[in-house]
Amino acid sequence: MPAKAQSSGDKGATDASATKAQDGGAITVTFNNDVATLDPAIGYDWQNWSMIKSLFDGLMGYKAGTTELEPDLAESYTVSDDGKTYTFKLRDGVKFHNGRTMTADDVQYSLDRVVDPKTKSPGAGFFSSIAGYQDVADGKAEHLKGVKVVDPHTVEIDLDEPDAAFLHKMALNFAFVVPKEAVEKYGDDFGKNPVGTGAFKMKNWSLGQQLVFVKNDDYFRKGLPHLDQITFQFGQEPIVALLRLQRGEVDIAGDGIPPAKFLEVMNDPKQKKEVVSGDQLQTGYITMNTTEKPFDDVKVRKAVNMAINKRRIIQIINGRATPASQPLPPLMPAYDKSYEGYKYDPEAAKKMLADAGHPDGFETQLYVYNTDPQPRIAQAIQQDLSKIGIKVDIKSLAQANVISAGGSKDGVPMIWSGGMAWIADYPDPSNFYWPILGCSGAAEGGWNWAKYCNEDLDAEAAKADAIVAPGKQQQRYDMWKDVYHKVMDDAPWVPVFHEKRYTIKSDRMGGPDKFYADPINIPVNYDHVWVKNVQ
Numbered sequence: 001m002p003a004k005a006q007s008s009g010d011k012g013a014t015d016a017s018a019t020k021a022q023d024g025g026a027i028t029v030t031f032n033n034d035v036a037t038l039d040p041a042i043g044y045d046w047q048n049w050s051m052i053k054s055l056f057d058g059l060m061g062y063k064a065g066t067t068e069l070e071p072d073l074a075e076s077y078t079v080s081d082d083g084k085t086y087t088f089k090l091r092d093g094v095k096f097h098n099g100r101t102m103t104a105d106d107v108q109y110s111l112d113r114v115v116d117p118k119t120k121s122p123g124a125g126f127f128s129s130i131a132g133y134q135d136v137a138d139g140k141a142e143h144l145k146g147v148k149v150v151d152p153h154t155v156e157i158d159l160d161e162p163d164a165a166f167l168h169k170m171a172l173n174f175a176f177v178v179p180k181e182a183v184e185k186y187g188d189d190f191g192k193n194p195v196g197t198g199a200f201k202m203k204n205w206s207l208g209q210q211l212v213f214v215k216n217d218d219y220f221r222k223g224l225p226h227l228d229q230i231t232f233q234f235g236q237e238p239i240v241a242l243l244r245l246q247r248g249e250v251d252i253a254g255d256g257i258p259p260a261k262f263l264e265v266m267n268d269p270k271q272k273k274e275v276v277s278g279d280q281l282q283t284g285y286i287t288m289n290t291t292e293k294p295f296d297d298v299k300v301r302k303a304v305n306m307a308i309n310k311r312r313i314i315q316i317i318n319g320r321a322t323p324a325s326q327p328l329p330p331l332m333p334a335y336d337k338s339y340e341g342y343k344y345d346p347e348a349a350k351k352m353l354a355d356a357g358h359p360d361g362f363e364t365q366l367y368v369y370n371t372d373p374q375p376r377i378a379q380a381i382q383q384d385l386s387k388i389g390i391k392v393d394i395k396s397l398a399q400a401n402v403i404s405a406g407g408s409k410d411g412v413p414m415i416w417s418g419g420m421a422w423i424a425d426y427p428d429p430s431n432f433y434w435p436i437l438g439c440s441g442a443a444e445g446g447w448n449w450a451k452y453c454n455e456d457l458d459a460e461a462a463k464a465d466a467i468v469a470p471g472k473q474q475q476r477y478d479m480w481k482d483v484y485h486k487v488m489d490d491a492p493w494v495p496v497f498h499e500k501r502y503t504i505k506s507d508r509m510g511g512p513d514k515f516y517a518d519p520i521n522i523p524v525n526y527d528h529v530w531v532k533n534v535q
Helices: 013-019 046-055 104-115 133-137 180-192 238-246 259-266 298-307 310-316 346-355 374-386 399-407 455-465 470-490
Strands: 026-030 060-062 069-071 074-079 085-090 147-151 154-158 200-206 210-215 229-233 275-279 282-288 321-323 362-369 390-397 414-416 493-504
Touching (some): 046 200, 046 210, 085 104, 104 133, 104 147, 298 374, 310 321, 374 390, 374 414, 390 399, 399 414, 455 470
Parallel strands (some): 026 229, 362 390
Antiparallel strands (some): 060 069, 074 085, 200 210, 210 229, 282 414, 282 493
């Protein structure tokens, strides 16, 4: 990343002129479930993630349709030579939806708020590198001592240690800027009455029925958004939503194409033309509890890796994925294209299992989320492992119960992560390590369900994250490649696949495919799409 980034200008203007974007018009987007909140400090699911991005902004953001960082509310930034001080210059004249001009005080307030334990933000821990974090998190201080208002247009943030992913964290929804007076006015209901600086404003919300966004005419990026209005309709079963889209009543089916209708849609040339697919920052994997027999033996874990037929599993989801050889997905920096991982070889797996002292296999349990297609995938895993003598008892439970079991103190033998699989919070290799493979994540309540802890690797990962110099990022990524190679040598997981996102839209929707398969804005980058032939 650059040590100093100049003004990003009007993001998206080039795309718009090149593809003849049209302004005006309204669209309808369907979802089965309502969203719980539009508060950026609290919302943390794929459905509200993009909605929040259209209502709010952060100091940093991403070029539309890419994972490339760029300044957002910041016009520019500098990083000190030791990588511990970031100075952000804010844009002039950015206004909140209530008409007030945003200042550096709002940035400070928003970061204090997200870390404040009273906010109960699931993202507070992302900001643990900011000086004074622990005192605020423990309720001993109200303000982060590391966040300083230099003047109304300048914010300085001091870190306790260099953090190469810090700019990505400033682009997270949790770091989005909110106005103190609106938060205090609405209190716990701020998430139902959001006020931000984003491209859209909330017009009204009929809980359980629909949510309406309208264009923010004061948006600081000239030319955006293109749409005048977005209506999100809730309580729409995916199959019904697809039928309504086919009839021209809906523009985007937010929950995607129902598995039962996927082949029908893709075999119809007219419908297939309106389907956009794109890679996600996602990996679906099987965990093995490395602290309990027999999975405390690396040979057993390697045998399981060689026993899984990933391509057959992908067929269960209609081919909507690519096989995984490693934890990182292909879109992620430090992904190693040349790394092949463990090849499918049941005979070699059976021999390795015998070498590990299990010539007749053993019995174990596999936990799985009880919603289709996850149980069917678990059955395929069960069949693969039976071929090498491992008898698997499938425990099919509600999602929350699987997560709870995996995060319990002792954990469970195996988990198929489907439906709960890791999607990156931000596109940096560190985000696929610390929560789900690092020693800290192996604690009770953590997401490291393999209970895998390699302190030497933690130290190597920490050294990689301390490299912040712009000219040394390839060196950092090479270090992360080495970390993930060593993870795979220890084989705490079977990485199975990287799922693709499929978005189906009406034929009146315009804009490049990358806006409908945006890796950061799932399912759609609402700020950049438009309606063709607006009347």
